[in-house]
Amino acid sequence: MHNLELTDDQAAILETIKKLVQGVVAPNVLALDEHRQFAQEGLQGLAELGLFGMSVPEVSFGAGMGLVPLVAGCEEIGGQSGSLARLLTAQVQCGIALARAGSGPLEDVLTGGKRAVYLGPEFGIVAVGSSLSGFCELVPGAGEADLFVIAARGDGAGLYVVDAGKTTRTVCQSLGLASTAPARVVLSGAQGALMASGVDAMVAIESADVAGWIAGAATCVGMGRASLQLARKHSSERFAFGKPLLAQQAVARKLVESQRGLDAARHLAYHAARIHDAQGDAVPVAMAARIAATEAAVHAADEAIQIHGGYGYTVEYHVERHYRDAKTIEVLDGGNELLKDRLAAQQFAG
Amino acid sequence: MHNLELTDDQAAILETIKKLVQGVVAPNVLALDEHRQFAQEGLQGLAELGLFGMSVPEVSFGAGMGLVPLVAGCEEIGGQSGSLARLLTAQVQCGIALARAGSGPLEDVLTGGKRAVYLGPEFGIVAVGSSLSGFCELVPGAGEADLFVIAARGDGAGLYVVDAGKTTRTVCQSLGLASTAPARVVLSGAQGALMASGVDAMVAIESADVAGWIAGAATCVGMGRASLQLARKHSSERFAFGKPLLAQQAVARKLVESQRGLDAARHLAYHAARIHDAQGDAVPVAMAARIAATEAAVHAADEAIQIHGGYGYTVEYHVERHYRDAKTIEVLDGGNELLKDRLAAQQFAG
Amino acid sequence: MTAKFEAAPQYVDFELSPELSKFRDMVRDYAKTNLGKAAEWDAEVQFPAAAVAAAAKLGLLRTTVSSEYGGSQMGNLASCVMLEEINAVCPSTGVTISVHNSLVNSLLGKWCSDEQKRRYFPKLVTGEWLGAYCLSEAFSGSDAAALRCEAQLSGDHYVLNGAKLWITTGSEAKLFVVFARTSADRVKGISAFIVEMGPGVSVGKKERKLGLRSSPTTEIVLAGAKVPVANRIGDEGTGFLIALDTLDGGRLGIAAQALGIARACVDLIKTHLAQQVDAKGRSIPSQPDQWLLADLASELDAYRMLTWRAATLRDRGIRCTVEAAMAKLCASRLSNRAARAAVSILGQSGASGTSAAERHLRDARITEIYEGATDIQRLVIARSLLTP
C-alpha cells in the first residue's frame, strides 16, 4: 500500500468522473474558456453523480469518503478544465463547512440545488453583529453563485451563510478560470445567517480551507500532467531539423523535469488527504502541497508552451489555458505568498 | 497507512541506528571529515547491528526487510555523516547484488568480514574473458575496500567480484564524503570471478543500482534535514538588528522552501522503496528520487550556509560539510545528468 | 612594465548621450499620452491604429532608415531605447513598430537597391504603409530553412504560392517582405521579395492568442501572387542570408520589448510594496518580496546593458549575432519571471485584471517564442563558444 493507491470504491468514483470529463467536459472546454462562459453542463453532471457530498461524513448526509477521492477527482477534471475543478471545489468546501457547523442549507449544497461558494478568512470579511462587510477581489464561481459560505472576523466572528443577492458582484477580467464566472464581490453590511461561532466555526473553517488547498493542489497536478502529455504528444509529432522535437535531448529533459515536479507535488497532495482522512493535522502538508502543485503546474505549462512554440501561444492547444489557470489558482485561497508565511509561522516560529 | 509510516520492526531497527549515530558517529564526525579519516568505528557499529543484510532476502541469509528500513536508516545516518551512509550503501549494494547472483563471498559481505564496494555499469568497465579493465574516477569506500563487486560490459559482460589488491587505487582529494577513503580505481586486466551473466547479471545489477539510488536519495534527505535543523537553531539563537534572524520573514521563508523540497524528495524515496519492496518496477521512481533529493539537499545546505553567514563557511558548523557531501553524491551512481537522460529515454522515447 | 599603466583613470561609458536621453523622454511622453488604452485594446482585440499613426508623426517609424530616404538614421541603440518605452505600456504597439523598424525598414535599408528604397521608403517612414515580415510557415518555425513557399519565375515577374504563418501586423500591413523558394536547395534556394498587398495576396486565419491581442497575427496566403522581378531583394538564393542577418536586429527589438515589459512589472511591484503600510501608516513591505524586487531590478539593469551593447555593435556595422542572442535570451526570460512575480506579489489584484500584471504575464510569454525561441538563442551562443 502506498500513497497513490485507490480503494475499489475510490477507483469506481474516478471512473465515473473520467467518463463525464471525456463525454461532457472535453468537447466544449476551449469554446467555454474563450468566450468566458460558465461551465454549467459540467457542473450539472458532477451534481448528478452526487459528487458534491463525497467528502462530507455520512452522518451529515454525505458519502463519507474523505478527501482522497476529491484529490483523484480534481486531478482528473483539472486535466481538462481547471474551471470546472474549481467550481466543484467551491461547492465541496461549502458542504464540508456546513456539515461541520451542523446547520444551514446543507442539503441544497450537497444536491447542487444551490450553487455555493466559500469565502475564506483570507478576505478579512468583518462581521458586526450578523452584518457582514468586505471586499473580495477575485472569486471564481461568484458570478453564478446562489449563496456564499463566509468565514468572518470581528465582533460577530464565525461562519455565515449569505444570499448572493445581498452582495454586489462585478464580473472580472481574470487571468484564468474564465469558465467559473469569476467576479468581484462586495459586502456592505449584508445580513448573514450565523452557522457556527467560536471553536465550532474555527473547525469548520479549517476543514474548508484544508479541502480547498488540497483540491487546488490536485487540480494543478491535473493541469500540469495534461500540459506534460500535450507537450509530449506535440514534440513527438512535430519535426525540426529533420527529427522530432522529442529527439532533442533538451526537450526530453524538460519533460523529465516537469514530471518530477508534478510527481512530487502529487505525493504531497495525496499525503495531505490521507492525513486528513486519518483525522490527523493536515494543515501544514495541505499548504505545502498547494504551493508545490501550483509551482509545478505553472512550470510544466510554461515548458509545454515553449515546446509548442508559436502554437502554444494560441488558444487551440490548451497549454496557454493551463498556464493561466494554474497561475490563477496560485493567488487564490490566500495565495502562495501567504501560505508560505503561515507555514513559516507555524513550523519555525520561536 | 501512508508512505512514511514504519512497521514496528522497521521502527525498532531505526531506533538502534539512532543510538549508534548519537553515541558513536556524532562525536567524531567533524574530526574524521577534516582529517579525511575513514569512518571505521561507525561502519563497525553498523556491522555489529547486522545491518548489511537488512535488505537481502532471508533465503540468502539476510533479514529480508526490503529497502524501506534502508531508507529510514540512511536518512538517519546521513543526518550526521553522509560518509558513513555511503559506506553502508556500498556494502548493502554488494550484498544485494551477490544475493541475486546467488554466489560469491556473500557471507563475508553481510557480516562485514570483508569491506565491499560496488562499481556500477556507469563506469563502463570492460570484461574480456574474465579480465577486467577500466577507470573509475571517484569511488567512495575504495581506499579501504577488500573487494569490488563489478558490473562489466564487453565480451564477458556480467557481474564480477575482484580482489581490491588486484586494482590500483589512488586516494583522491574529493569535494566530499571525505571519511569514505575515496579513491581512483584503475583495473588493468584484473582477474575477476564471474558471479552472474546474462539476464541474471542484469537483474542483480539493476537491484544494486536501485538500492544505490534510493539509499543516496535517503542520505541526501537526511543531510538536507540536518542542515535545515541547524539553520533553524542558528537563526533562532543569533541576533541581528535587535531580533533573532528567524524573525526575519525572508529567513523563515527559506526554511519553508527547503523543507518543502526535502519533504517532496522524501516521499519519492519512500515511494520508490515501497514499489521495490512490492516487487514493482522501482527504476524510474528511484532515479527521480535520487535527482530530487540531491537537488533538495544541496539547496537546503546552501541556504543553511547562507543563514549561518561566516560561521557557515567554517568547518565547525556542519553545514559546509553537508553541502559538499550532497553535491558529491549528486555526481555518483551515474550522476544526475545521466539519470535525467535515462529517465527521458525510458519515459518519453518515441 | 608597470610604467605603462601610470595613467589617469580609464572610463567605460554606460550612460546614454544627452541627446538619446531626451529622445527617450520624448517617447516616454508619447507612450503615456497615446497608449493609455492598452488594456482596453487587449480586451477588445483591437489594433491601435491611431497610436501607431501618432508614432509615425513623431518619426518613430523611421529610426532605422538613413536620412537620404527620409529616415532619422538614429540606429539600433535609439530603436531599443524607444521600444523599451513603448513596450512598458503597450507591447502590441511595440511589436508593430519593432517589426516595421527592426525587420522591414532595416532589411530594406541594408539589402535593397536604391530604386527599391526610393520606391518604398516614402510610404514606410511616414507610416502610410506598415510593413510585415513573412518568414515562418506551418512546418518551419525554428527551422526556417525548411520553408516551402514557392516563387516561380515567369518572364518579368515571379508567381508566389504558399502560406506564411505567424505574421505580425498581417492584416494591417501593406508591404510584405516574403521569403520563398526559387530552387530546391535547402538554404541557397531561398530568395527574398517585396510583395505589396494586392491580387493573389490575402489575409488568412487570424490567430487567437494568449497575449499581444491587439497586434494582429495572421496567416498571409499567397495564391498566384505576381511579383515583379524588380521586387526581388538581392540575387536569387540570398534570401536565407538576408533573413539571418535581419534577425539580429529583430532580436534586439524583442529584447527591448522584453525589457519594457520587465520594467513595467518591476514598477508594479515597487508601487505595490510602497503601498503596504500597517495600521499606523508605517511602511511594511514584505521582506521576501523586497528581495525579489532587488533581484529583478538588478537583472533588468544588467540585461539592458547586454541589449545596448549588441545594438551599439550593430550600429557600428559589427556583427552582433551572439550579443543579440544573449540580450534576447536573458531579457525575454527576465520579462516572464518578472511578470509571474508581479502576479504573485499583487495576488488577487494581480490576476484579476484590475492591474496590468496579468496582461504583462500574457504579453511577456511571446518574447521567449518569436524571433528565435529561447533554445535557438542558446544554440547560437553555445555554438559560438564551442567553435574554436
Place this chain on the structure above:
Amino acid sequence: MTAKFEAAPQYVDFELSPELSKFRDMVRDYAKTNLGKAAEWDAEVQFPAAAVAAAAKLGLLRTTVSSEYGGSQMGNLASCVMLEEINAVCPSTGVTISVHNSLVNSLLGKWCSDEQKRRYFPKLVTGEWLGAYCLSEAFSGSDAAALRCEAQLSGDHYVLNGAKLWITTGSEAKLFVVFARTSADRVKGISAFIVEMGPGVSVGKKERKLGLRSSPTTEIVLAGAKVPVANRIGDEGTGFLIALDTLDGGRLGIAAQALGIARACVDLIKTHLAQQVDAKGRSIPSQPDQWLLADLASELDAYRMLTWRAATLRDRGIRCTVEAAMAKLCASRLSNRAARAAVSILGQSGASGTSAAERHLRDARITEIYEGATDIQRLVIARSLLTP
C-alpha cells in the same frame, strides 16, 4: 519635435580602452605565470606569499592609490579588470589583493590625512606591508553597527580592547584598519584607526574553512593595544560612515572576484563540452549542458557590465552604493551557480579534485557571504527602489 533627433547614430561604449586591455593582458599573464599552484596551496592551506610579492612588483598593489603617494591611480575599473583575471586562477590571492587595494588602500586614500598617507603608503604600495580590514566581530556581522570593540582615549593615544573576527589576511598583515567604539552611540560611537602589528595586537583563532583556504582568515585580538591619536582616521565618530563608504569599493572587489570564478567555471564547462566526441571523433556535446553554458556565459557578460558600471561611477566620484550592490548580488550568485554547474557537468572528475571545479565551488561560496551577504545587498537595493 522630431527634428532634434535627426542625428548621427549615438553610441554607448562597452569596451575597455586599449590601455586597459593591455593591462588586463598583463595581469592575465601574471596569473598564468605565478598562480599555477593554486590547487596545491589550497590543499596545503598555504599563503601564496611569493605570488603576492610578484603582484606587488608588477604594481598590482597600488592601483587605487594616487600617483602622489606612489600609486598608479588606475582606479576601481582597472582594479576590477585585474581582480577578475587573478580570481579566475586563484581566489585566495585575489581576496588578499582585493582587501589590500579595495578596502585598505582605498580607505586610506580617501579618508586619511596627508601625514598618515605619507607614513603608510610607501609600505603598502610596495607590498612590504599587507593591509587588513577589521570591522566584523563575533556578534556583529551583517549588523556592523553592533560592534563592541573599545577604544579608550588616554593622553596621546587610544587603548584598544576587543576581538575582531573573520579578518582576511589576518595572520599576514602588518597594518590593520580597525573600527572601534569611542562612545556608546550605536552609529556615532564608532571610530576608525590605523593599527600596526605590535604589542597588544595578536592573531587569534585561525578559521578552518570550506574554501579560500590559502587566504588566512583569523581573529585579531586587541588586548590593550596602544594606538597614537595620530592614527585615528578622521574625527571620532566618523568610523561607521567611513566603513560604509569603503564597502562600496570592497563590494566591487568581491563582484570582480565572483566574475573571475564564474569565468573559470564557464571555461571548464566549455573545455569539457568541446572534448565530448563520439567514436568517430565527431563533437557531441550534451544539448542541455550547452544550453546551460549559454545561460551562464550570457549572465557573465551582463554582470561584468554591472560591475564595470559601478566601478566607473566610483572612479568618477559618484556614489555607487546601489550599483555596487547590484553587481555583487548578481555576480556572487552567478559564481555559485556556475561552480555547481561545472561540478555537475564534469561529473566525477568535477568532484574528485582532478579538475579545478570542486575548488571553484568551495571558493565561490564565500562571495555570497562576505562584504555584505546577499540579503544585505538586496536590502540596499530594495530600500533605494522603495524610497521615493
